[in-house]
Amino acid sequence: xxxxxxxxxxxxxxxxxxxxxxxxxxxxxxxxxxxxxxxxxxxxxxxxxxxxxxxxxxxxxxxxxxxxxxxxxxxxxxxxxxxxxxxxxxxxxxxxxxxxxxxxxxxxxxxxxxxxxxxxxxxxxxxxxxxxxxxxxxxxxxxxxxxxxxxxxxxxxxxxxxxxxxxxxxxxxxxxxxxxxxxxxxxxxxxxxxxxxxxxxxxxxxxxxxxxxxxxxxxxxxxxxxxxxxxxxxxxxxxxxxxxxxxxxxxxxxxxxxxxxxxxxxxxxxxxxxxxxxxxxxxxxxxxxxxx
Numbered sequence: 001x002x003x004x005x006x007x008x009x010x011x012x013x014x015x016x017x018x019x020x021x022x023x024x025x026x027x028x029x030x031x032x033x034x035x036x037x038x039x040x041x042x043x044x045x046x047x048x049x050x051x052x053x054x055x056x057x058x059x060x061x062x063x064x065x066x067x068x069x070x071x072x073x074x075x076x077x078x079x080x081x082x083x084x085x086x087x088x089x090x091x092x093x094x095x096x097x098x099x100x101x102x103x104x105x106x107x108x109x110x111x112x113x114x115x116x117x118x119x120x121x122x123x124x125x126x127x128x129x130x131x132x133x134x135x136x137x138x139x140x141x142x143x144x145x146x147x148x149x150x151x152x153x154x155x156x157x158x159x160x161x162x163x164x165x166x167x168x169x170x171x172x173x174x175x176x177x178x179x180x181x182x183x184x185x186x187x188x189x190x191x192x193x194x195x196x197x198x199x200x201x202x203x204x205x206x207x208x209x210x211x212x213x214x215x216x217x218x219x220x221x222x223x224x225x226x227x228x229x230x231x232x233x234x235x236x237x238x239x240x241x242x243x244x245x246x247x248x249x250x251x252x253x254x255x256x257x258x259x260x261x262x263x264x265x266x267x268x269x270x271x272x273x274x275x276x277x278x279x280x281x282x283x284x285x286x287x288x289x290x291x292x
Contacts, residue, residue, distance in 0.1 A: 020033065020035070030043040081147075110137075139154070139193070139194050140152070152194055157190045173225060180214065
């Protein structure tokens with residue numbers, strides 16, 4: 001449902017959303033990266049109406065002049081600059097955009113345009129357009145001063161710089177080896193950087209360094225990387241296993257106990273799957289490879 005904080009007390013608008021990964025406010029419009037449905041949605045702050053802005057719902061790196069006919073692959077990061085909405089399209093490992101004037105979409109770098117269903121065109125390579133390779137990009141940030149897009153090349157543990165005019169992608173900050181190391185430019189280390197925010201006067205770039213449980217700070221003049229020092233913040237907890245473990249702690253959650261399953265073959269060739277001593281599933285006799 002559309003978040004109550006946007007709709008306010010007027011809970012008259014209820015639209016299903018799925019795994020929103022990022023939001024970007026541009027004027028009276030909130031763009032939403034709807035990773036779960038492979039779409040970009042928009043929310044009108046005045047009319048309080050949410051709707052699909054781009055994407056037919058299929059998971060592809062597919063571009064169209066009509067934004068509604070385009071297809072995305074888990075869009076995860078958003079930024080606006082120079083009349084375009086830039087999109088970190090994570091599963092296609094591309095940076096793509098929507099022209100905010102005519103609605104046309106394009107893939108700026110990465111991927112394989114001739115094979116829009118190919119979601120395996122990834123790697124770690126500088127280049128122009130399709131010759132560039134990234135892996136599971138999760139964040140983009142428009143850098144007005146340089147007229148370029150900063151890219152969180154998440155699974156390559158790097159920040160890259162993209163020129164949207166030429167489509168050229170270059171390794172910019174981060175060695176590509178996961179770790180927590182301050183330093184300058186390619187000498188620093190990140191572990192799955194995922195999101196950005198620019199500081200005052202765009203002098204610093206704050207980076208959500210996800211697997212390091214840290215906020216990193218890039219000086220945009222020198223490219224020196226430091227780690228934000230926070231006081232009074234408890235250390236990150238050890239990772240927990242899947243959601244089912246946490247649900248087990250909720251009041252009223254039933255306890256389910258299972259016994260090992262065993263597969264037994266009868267004299268007539270039937271297979272019986274048992275739990276403990278009780279047979280549960282019986283399969284008819286299957287012929288052997290020689291037909292006997």
